[in-house]
Amino acid sequence: MPSVTHEALVELFKNRPTLAAEMLQDALGQPIPAFTEARVESSDLAEIVPSDRRADVIVVLLVGEQQRPAMAIVVEVQLGVDPDKPYVWPVYVSQTRARHRCPTWLLAVTVDAEIARWCARPIEMGHPGLTLTPLVLGPAGVPVVTDVEQARAAPEVVVLSAMAHGQEEVGEAIGVAFLGAVPGLDEERRTLYWDLVLSSLNAAARRTLEAMMKSGYEFQSEFARSYVAKGVEKGRKEGREQGILEAKAQAVLAFLEARGLEVPAEVRERVLTSTDVAELDRWIRRAAAVGDAKELLATTGS
Numbered sequence: 427m428p429s430v431t432h433e434a435l436v437e438l439f440k441n442r443p444t445l446a447a448e449m450l451q452d453a454l455g456q457p458i459p460a461f462t463e464a465r466v467e468s469s470d471l472a473e474i475v476p477s478d479r480r481a482d483v484i485v486v487l488l489v490g491e492q493q494r495p496a497m498a499i500v501v502e503v504q505l506g507v508d509p510d511k512p513y514v515w516p517v518y519v520s521q522t523r524a525r526h527r528c529p530t531w532l533l534a535v536t537v538d539a540e541i542a543r544w545c546a547r548p549i550e551m552g553h554p555g556l557t558l559t560p561l562v563l564g565p566a567g568v569p570v571v572t573d574v575e576q577a578r579a580a581p582e583v584v585v586l587s588a589m590a591h592g593q594e595e596v597g598e599a600i601g602v603a604f605l606g607a608v609p610g611l612d613e614e615r616r617t618l619y620w621d622l623v624l625s626s627l628n629a630a631a632r633r634t635l636e637a638m639m640k641s642g643y644e645f646q647s648e649f650a651r652s653y654v655a656k657g658v659e660k661g662r663k664e665g666r667e668q669g670i671l672e673a674k675a676q677a678v679l680a681f682l683e684a685r686g687l688e689v690p691a692e693v694r695e696r697v698l699t700s701t702d703v704a705e706l707d708r709w710i711r712r713a714a715a716v717g718d719a720k721e722l723l724a725t726t727g728s
Contacts, residue, residue, distance in 0.1 A: 430676075431683035432482075434622050435503040435535055435589070439483045440466050441615060442582040446485045446499040446533055453567040456531075459496045461487035467498075467526070481518045486526055495528040502560075504536045504545050506688050512549045516558050534560045537589050538686035542566070565590040572599035574606030581607040585619045589684060592626035601627050601635045625680040629714060674706035681713035682722070689719045696723060 439445050443464035450456040465488060469481045483501035488494065500518045504511065515532055523530040534545040542564025549558040568590035571577055577584040584604045591600060604623050608616060624632055678697050682689050700706055712722050 430680055431537070431589075431686075432503050432505055434618065435537075435586075436482045436501075437618065438582045438586055439485070439501050439535070442580070443485055445580075445582050445586075446483070446501050447487060447497075448580070448583070449535075449563050449567070450499065450531070450533060450561065453563060453569060454561055456561060459487065459489070461489050461496050463488045463493065481522070484522055486528070495526045498522050498526045498528055498530040500530060500532045502532065502534050504534050504541055505538065505683070505686055506541065507544055511545075512547075515560065516549060516551060519558065532558065532560045534562045536562070536564050536686070537684070539565050541686065570596055570600065572596065572603050574603050577603040577607040578610055581611060581615070581619065585622050588623040588626045592623070592631065593628050593685075597627045598631035598634050601631050602638075605635065605638065621680065622684075625677065626684045670703065671701060671706065674703065674710060675700060678706060678709045678713050678722070681710065682716075682719050685714075687716075687719045693719050693722060 443466050447458050447461070447464055451458040465486050467484045467486050469484050481500050482503050485499045485501065486495050487497045487499070489496045500515075500522050502511070502515065502518070515534075519530050519532050534542075536542050536545060542562050545560050545564075546562045549560070551557060568586055569583065570591050571580075571584040571587040581604070584600065584607055588597070588600050588604060591597060601623060604619070608620070611619065624635065627635070675697050679689060679694060697706075697709065700709075709722055716722055
C-alpha cells in the first residue's frame, strides 16, 4: 500500500503538471523542448497480456495549435529499494513512448539520498547497446526555496523543498516562504501542503511557524482559522479525545515517512491503535531521531 509521503509527492506532480519539466530543466540541467502546455495523462499502461501496470504520474508536453506531443515524462516516486522497478520502469517508458509517439524520459523522485543513488543505477536491458539510466531528483537536486514570491509562483516547489531540506538549518526560512504562498491555495491543497510542510520541518522551525500562526501572523485570518475550524468540526464528529489521538498517531507516521523510513505493518498498527496521549507524544519526538521505524517501539519500552 502506498505511503502517505508517496501519495503526497504524487499529488504535487499532478497538481502542477509543469513541475516534472521544471525539475528536469532547473534542478537536473536537462534540455526540455519548448512547449505550450503540460498535461497529466492516464497512468494506466495496458499491455497485450493484461497486468497491473500503473506509473505514478505521466506528463506530456504539448506544442503548437495541434497540441502535438513533444515529450513525455514518466514520474516515479520511490521511497525504498524495490527489486521489481528495474524491470517495470523500462516497460513504463516504452509503452508511454508507443502511446504518445514522442521521446519519453523517466524521472525518479525521492527524498532520501541513499535511495536516490539506488534509483540512478543504469538498467541493463540485455540487448547490446540498450541501457536505461533513470534521471533522479533526490534531496541534493531539489532547490532551496526561501523567497516568498517564488513560493507564491510555485507552491508545489516550496513544499518539495520543505520535504527535501526541512530538517536542515534552512528549514525555518522555507517554512516562512511557504506561509507566503498559503493565501493563493484552494482549501484542499492548503490543508495537504500545510501538513506536509509542518511534518517535514525540524523541531525549531515547526515551533517558529506555529508561534507565528498563534500570534496573529498576517496569514492567520485566511488560513489558520480555517485550519482550526476544520479540527473543531472533526472533533465534534468524532469526539475530542479520539480526534486528538488520531491526529497524534497520524503525526507519528507522517514524521517517519517524511524522513523516508519504511513503516512496518506492526508498527503502523501499534501507533494507530494507541490510546495513550503521553505515549504518542513520546513517539512524535522519537520519530524525528530514530534510524529505523522499529526503534520507535523498542526505545519507548512498548
